[in-house]
Amino acid sequence: MAQPDKLLLRSSPTEDTSPEMGLLLGHALAMDYHTVVIATDMMKSSTMMKEALVSSLLASGVDVVDIGCTSAPVAGMSARLGDCCVYISEYREYGLISGYLLLNPDGGLFRKDQIRHLDKVFTDSKPMPDCKNIGSIRKINTAVEEYNVKLRSTLVERTASPIIVDCNCGTSAESAPQILNALGADVLSINAQRDLNYRSRSPSPDSDLHDLKTLLEGENGYIGVSINLIGTLMTVLDEKGRVITPEQVLALIIAYLKPQHVVVPNDVTSLIDDVFYGRIDLGMDTPFQREEGSESSIIKVAPDAGMVCEAISENNADLGYFNGGYMFNNISVMADAIQATAILAQLSGNNSINRLLDSIPTYHSDRKRLRYQCTPEQFSRMMEENLPVLRCDNVSRDYGWRFDFDEGWTLIRFAKDSDDEIEIVSESTDRAFLIGLMEVASDLVESCLMGQ
Secondary structure, eight states: OOOOSSOOOSOOSSOOOOHHHHHHHHHHHTTTOSEEEEEEOSOTTHHHHHHHHHHHHHHTTOEEEEEEEOOHHHHHHHGGGSSEEEEEEOOSSTTSOOEEEEEOTTSOBOOHHHHHHHGGGGTSOOOOOOGGGOOOEEEOSOHHHHHHHHHHHHOOOOOOOEEEEEOTTSGGGGTHHHHHHHHTOEEEEESOSOOTTOOOOOSSTTSOOHHHHHHHHHSSSOEEEEEOTTSSOEEEEOTTSOEEOHHHHHHHHHHHHOOSEEEEETTOOHHHHHHHTTSSOOOOOOSOOOOTTSOOEEEEEOSOHHHHHHHHHHTTOSEEEETTEEEETTTOSSBOHHHHHHHHHHHTTSSOHHHHHHTSOOOEEEEEEEEOOSOHHHHHHHHHHHGGGGOOSOEEOTTSEEEEOSSEEEEEEEOTTOSSEEEEEEEESOHHHHHHHHHHHHHHHHHHHHTO
16 A cells, blocks of 8 residues: 555545555554544444554554444543544535544544644654554443433523424434433424434535424424534524524524633624623523623634634633534533534523524625735735724734724635635625725735735
8 A cells, every 4th residue: 555645534525535544543643642532423434444443553552442333422522531532424525435533532623733743653653562562442332321411410401492303313313302301392303313324414504404394384482403413513493494503503502501701713703792792682581690700701713623622621611613513611622513402492491592583683794815926924924014004903813814893893814725815704784884894904915915
């Protein structure tokens, strides 16, 4: 086998990962980790990918804790049983070959620098141990039940809220209906059995939710939740069957839980700040209160899942959010749609989600990209020289330049998926202000580029 120049942990649009990559990954993990927790999703290729990884870990002298086929939140909680965890799944698109998702002991995703460090195996290979020092394997069959018990213990408020939950025949079927029943919710479950051959729908607002919407039309006062195969993402529908955006769901969760500290990417909608700091009062009926006199904050980081997870742990934040995933620090920092569903069930017991959403103003957003030919350092220098053009007193320089005004904000940053593009993102509740903001930001970037 020709050795590649980097670890391919996930399938890409042009190539799939392979069991051979599992062999390389196991040897790379052995450089720094003595005990590795392993879990899989339900994809048919996951078992094959798992066996290759386990073989390599054992041969490299690493002990393995195998918790079986579970949801990602269960894997996140169980990651504490080792020095790290590998969840074998292809969570992005149905039908791709399974890949390797790397988790820290707190359940948070590996940062990019941690993954780059693993590539060191190609230049600094560790010698393989002899047969007397191979690793051992321990199997645990109770991880799902331990997660269910732990989650139930964190949900102190019971509810009789009516809710329809679609488990999409995935691993969340072993947790979501049971926990909702334990809460006292009036729950209707569909696709609540594990089925390897079930064609799951994408958990996005644009996905086909015909079955869920049909049930909501025939039931009075129910909300609907569709959870993806591994329990990390969800689509929420209100009592009228309207799809709620992920950031609106986050705003509802914040208004209900009253968290002290929240971690979000720095391009999140201003709705989150407005609800957190009380600039918008949703009139939420909630048993929770924020501690008076204690510091509370929204922590904004780069739009990267690993960075969000790290910031949650470093700041002991109660709640985190990234790209449709909600992280609750009371169990792990893995995105957890099962816990989010239970919280929504509690929330909707004494609140009409439909009426709450009607009190949220409309936030308009726009974005564009401009190409640059200079170095990032040159562009950054020109940006600093031209900042006064925007006449903004509230400028954040973390992972780009964010300018906050009373009427909205704009963010100028290097595009995450391109080496030669600058991205401009703006938001405002006033369309006219948004148009002007985009024009001024674009002029600023073009002035910087012309100065090179």
